[in-house]
Amino acid sequence: MNRLTTRSWGLAALVLLLSLAPAFASDTGILTITLRYAPQEAVGSDSPTLLPGIGDRPVKVVVEEGRTVQDPAVIGETTDDDDKLWPVRVSNSLTAWATEVLTKNAGDWGVRVAEDAPLTLTAKITRFRITESNKAVGSTYNADVQVALSLKDGRGRLLWEGTAPGDATRYGKSRSQENINEVLSDALKEAYATGLAETSLQNAWLGRSAPLAGGSSSSGSGSAKPAETITPEKLVAELIKLKKSNVGPDLMIDFVNSKTLTRTLEADDVGKLSEAGIPEAVIKAALERSKAN
Numbered sequence: 001m002n003r004l005t006t007r008s009w010g011l012a013a014l015v016l017l018l019s020l021a022p023a024f025a026s027d028t029g030i031l032t033i034t035l036r037y038a039p040q041e042a043v044g045s046d047s048p049t050l051l052p053g054i055g056d057r058p059v060k061v062v063v064e065e066g067r068t069v070q071d072p073a074v075i076g077e078t079t080d081d082d083d084k085l086w087p088v089r090v091s092n093s094l095t096a097w098a099t100e101v102l103t104k105n106a107g108d109w110g111v112r113v114a115e116d117a118p119l120t121l122t123a124k125i126t127r128f129r130i131t132e133s134n135k136a137v138g139s140t141y142n143a144d145v146q147v148a149l150s151l152k153d154g155r156g157r158l159l160w161e162g163t164a165p166g167d168a169t170r171y172g173k174s175r176s177q178e179n180i181n182e183v184l185s186d187a188l189k190e191a192y193a194t195g196l197a198e199t200s201l202q203n204a205w206l207g208r209s210a211p212l213a214g215g216s217s218s219s220g221s222g223s224a225k226p227a228e229t230i231t232p233e234k235l236v237a238e239l240i241k242l243k244k245s246n247v248g249p250d251l252m253i254d255f256v257n258s259k260t261l262t263r264t265l266e267a268d269d270v271g272k273l274s275e276a277g278i279p280e281a282v283i284k285a286a287l288e289r290s291k292a293n
Helices: 003-025 094-108 177-196 199-205 232-244 249-257 267-275 280-292
Strands: 031-033 059-065 074-079 085-090 119-134 139-152 158-172 228-230 259-261
Touching: 031 177, 059 094, 094 119, 094 177, 119 158, 119 177, 119 249, 139 177, 139 199, 158 177, 158 199, 177 199, 228 232, 232 249, 232 259, 232 267, 232 280, 249 259, 249 280, 259 280, 267 280
Parallel strands: 031 085, 059 119, 074 119, 228 259
Antiparallel strands: 074 085, 119 139, 139 158
16 A cells, blocks of 8 residues: 555544544533423323413513522533533523423413513523433433412512422433433423412412412412521531432522521531532522521
């Protein structure tokens, strides 16, 4: 083989390796996806049963960020073949995508959505997480979503508030953007359907109940419960207990947000949490919670 032929083969091999590099790189490292609405056709998410007249009262929909996280772009984690954890990130706006999902499904369910409507339905995303567990062949995907819903009238008065969860699981290909979008779409759709199915919300929508006094919640399985009042000392002790039980940061943050503190956290409280290995995002949530109370 002459030198020219050898050089040609070398150049061809280099081009081949460069073309394959993205494929190899996608098997490990940070996984970045673009959110898109792609519910699984085989998974049926029941449409909420709406009271007569709901469709005659248009509503404006708003979706807000309600998670207490260090990086809003990180929505979960994936594992590679060596079981190493890598973050899953989104390249587009979560709230913009979730607004599109709510608008589409509300319309499909018979709700009239309008920007100038006298009622405003706000969905605050308090939990939005995807977990991929890499298996010998393929992966298992779990999505866990929760939204805090509230309905206000044109004067800004709170008519109803509550929370609604959603989750979804499926088996699919390893590190698959398509599979991630499927389970996240299913979970968010379920959360929206669960919230809108609340009879107490629909009665408020139809003007059959008075505005809530002091922002307290109406009754119903989807309604928010009053926050428990505890001391910072007890909060620190409970968080340390959760940490020892291997409870994840997201659930610890949900625990913090369910409490009302008797006073603001002090340096000693923060120091104890840090020494116990409590994640920074959880400590930040506790500080914000204490300031709010």
